[in-house]
Amino acid sequence: MKILAIESSSLVASVAIVDEENVIAEYSVNHKKTHSQTLMPMLDEIVRMTETDLESIDHIAISVGPGSFTGLRIGVATAKGLGLALDKKLVAVPTLGAMAYNLCDYPGLVVSVMDARRNQVYTGIYRFEDQKPICVMDQIPMDRLELIQKVRELSGSDVYAPIFLGDGVEVIKNTLNEVDDFKARFALPHLSRQKASAVGLLAIELAKKGELVDASELKPVYLRLSQAERERLEKGQSIEV
Numbered sequence: 001m002k003i004l005a006i007e008s009s010s011l012v013a014s015v016a017i018v019d020e021e022n023v024i025a026e027y028s029v030n031h032k033k034t035h036s037q038t039l040m041p042m043l044d045e046i047v048r049m050t051e052t053d054l055e056s057i058d059h060i061a062i063s064v065g066p067g068s069f070t071g072l073r074i075g076v077a078t079a080k081g082l083g084l085a086l087d088k089k090l091v092a093v094p095t096l097g098a099m100a101y102n103l104c105d106y107p108g109l110v111v112s113v114m115d116a117r118r119n120q121v122y123t124g125i126y127r128f129e130d131q132k133p134i135c136v137m138d139q140i141p142m143d144r145l146e147l148i149q150k151v152r153e154l155s156g157s158d159v160y161a162p163i164f165l166g167d168g169v170e171v172i173k174n175t176l177n178e179v180d181d182f183k184a185r186f187a188l189p190h191l192s193r194q195k196a197s198a199v200g201l202l203a204i205e206l207a208k209k210g211e212l213v214d215a216s217e218l219k220p221v222y223l224r225l226s227q228a229e230r231e232r233l234e235k236g237q238s239i240e241v
Contacts, residue, residue, distance in 0.1 A: 001207060004057045004082070005200030006039065008075030009067025009095045010114065010167055013038040016196035017052055020204055023197045025050045030193060035074040043078075054086055059212065061091040061203030063098055063194065065221035066122040066139060067114060072220040083215030090213050091203035094221070096124035096139045099166055101198040102191045104131040108160030111151055113168030116141050121168040122223060123147055125154060132205070141224050144175045152182055161185045165192040 002024075007014040013035045014028040025046040029038055047054065062079035065072045083090045096112035103110045106128065114122040121144055125137040136154055155162045164172050165187035176182060186192070 001058045001204055002056060003059055003061050003091070003200040003203050003207070004043075004054070005061040005063075005093075005196040005203060006043075006075050006079050007063045007095075007098070007194045007196040007199050008035040008039060008071045008078075009063045009065055010071060010194055011068075012194045013042065013071075014194060014196035014199075015039060015042045015046060016200050017046060017050060017057075018197055018200035018204070023201075024052075026195070026197045028195060035071050039074065039078050054082075057086065057088060059089050059091050059203065059207055060086075061093050061200050062218070063095045063196075063199045064092045064218070065095050066116075066141070066223040067095050069220075069222060072222070076218055076220050080215045080218050083218070088215075090215055090218050091206050091211065092213055092218060092221075093199045093203050093206065094124065094139055095194065096122065096166075097126065097133060097135065098199045098202050099194055100124065100126040100128075101133060101202045102195060103163060103165060103187060104128045104133070106160070106163055108158050108185075109136065109151060109155050109162035111147075111162055111164045113147070113164055113166040113172055115168040115171050116224075119144055119171075121147060121171055123168070125151065133202070139221070139223060144171055145178065148172070148175055148179050148182060151184075163187060167193065 005016045016026040017024040027042040099112040100110040124139040127134045163185040
């Protein structure tokens with residue numbers, strides 16, 4: 001199975017081509033450029049460099065959220081357009097699950113965190129058995145202190161300290177100054193951000209289970225309303241769905 005994977009849920013823009021044995025190509029940029037400027041040129045480049053015929057791709061994988069509202073919309077729109085043009089099924093991959101997949105060999109709890117502002121993080125908690133993910137707590141926005149208490153509860157008497165990764169790590173590190181007797185580890189930089197290769201490799205596992213979606217049905221997973229939508233609700237205005 002060969003997968004074209006796209007990641008655009010945060011500052012990182014990443015595109016990869018993977019199969020069941022290899023990461024054939026990956027192009028990632030963690031820089032302040034809009035994903036509308038980067039994704040298609042990156043895709044064109046890896047297709048050119050690997051001499052890949054996009055018709056040979058089995059499925060298109062996309063990180064569907066949570067994350068940046070604008071980034072998710074751009075990534076989902078790109079994946080939908082490719083899926084419709086190539087008549088390919090899509091795999092909707094949870095962003096935090098794909099992040100955790102970077103650490104699929106870690107024996108303790110893996111906690112993905114993205115900074116959601118207002119003292120909150122988007123988070124998901126995972127374990128891995130034989131490098132296969134087990135979702136301990138599904139993706140959710142959560143107060144930073146509540147997350148620490150939840151991880152403390154779930155890790156229990158584990159020999160290995162829970163490990164955190166993602167752009168919310170600094171939020172967690174700052175929070176630990178307010179918490180007594182909590183030991184944690186933090187992923188190294190090359191494993192601590194979103195990667196299209198992880199999206200693609202997790203997508204292969206999901207595709208084997210039949211978790212495929214038509215391009216026309218794909219939607220982002222925001223987990224909460226955007227700031228503009230919250231402001232409209234506060235003013236008593238309706239939100240169009």
